[in-house]
């Protein structure tokens with residue numbers, strides 16, 4: 001927390017305290033009037049969500065607070081995302097195809113949507129197949145879309161199992177050698193990567209872009 005200036009700490013506090021109106025107005029002012037880096041604002045949102053998550057775990061918050069947190073993020077994201085700059089020249093050339101979805105059993109999609117958006121503005125063709133995606137739908141979509149990279153998102157611990165199932169099925173279908181698989185969302189680390197059999201994991205949307213660019217042989 002010590003890394004934040006006063007205004008940033010205020011945004012985190014309002015977001016984590018569910019002070020929806022003040023948080024939205026401040027985020028809007030930072031983005032549209034003060035031209036604060038939108039990625040920085042999204043990072044502040046993420047920190048606030050960690051606090052919300054902790055309060056949920058400790059029984060101070062319940063499902064309605066998680067729902068409201070999701071809505072606040074969506075609203076701020078809608079202003080922030082169009083302000084994220086595309087690197088010059090990246091708009092026209094397509095670097096490769098990425099298929100992305102949240103694995104079955106998991107309904108979280110805010111992080112996935114940011115990843116989709118960032119891959120898109122960084123020159124990838126991205127097909128987003130949504131949330132709670134059954135293994136068979138991933139397989140069908142890979143057959144159909146022929147992606148270079150498959151991105152699996154999931155925030156729940158149970159998503160690790162779904163990711164493993166999905167990757168095992170991709171291997172069983174004989175598609176594993178033709179694509180790279182990255183996973184992300186929530187508490188994913190090297191142990192989870194090894195467990196699921198993914199090629200790599202990323203902790204944020206910038207890492208998702210870097211991994212994909214490296215795999216496509218484009219400078220990150």
Ligand code: B12
Nearest residue numbers: 053070106107108109110111153156157184185202204205
């Ligand atoms: C908002 C929220 C919800 C909303 C989701 C709304 C939505 N449309 O997504 C709602 C209310 C639906 C929800 C429901 C539930 N939730 Co919830 N939720 C959250 C909360 C507060 C924020 C999540 C979020 O969106 N963060 C913001 C994004 C932007 O986060 P981010 O991590 O920075 O995202 C980046 C990375 O994840 C990465 N990334 C994402 N995907 C990918 C993919 C790839 C390939 C890569 C490389 C990177 C990558 O890039 C993103 C952008 O930079 C978290 C707490 C937390 N600390 O995260 C709990 C949390 C995830 N939820 C939790 C729980 C328990 C639930 C429920 C089970 C509650 C219940 N009792 O019903 C349900 C589950 C429903 C289901 N089956 O999925 C737990 C999970 C615990 C666990 N370990 O399993 C958490 C951690 C809260 C907690 N601490 O207890 N939730």
